[in-house]
Amino acid sequence: MDQLKQLGELKFQGVLTEAEFEDQKRKILGS
Numbered sequence: 839m840d841q842l843k844q845l846g847e848l849k850f851q852g853v854l855t856e857a858e859f860e861d862q863k864r865k866i867l868g869s
Contacts, residue, residue: 841866
């Protein structure tokens with residue numbers, strides 16, 4: 839779950855696009 843929080847912060851900072859965020863989230867949740 840820490841990974842998801844980190845992802846959310848990256849998206850919030852504009853480091854990740856919405857699509858990249860969703861892709862990474864799926865990888866984390868799918869594992």
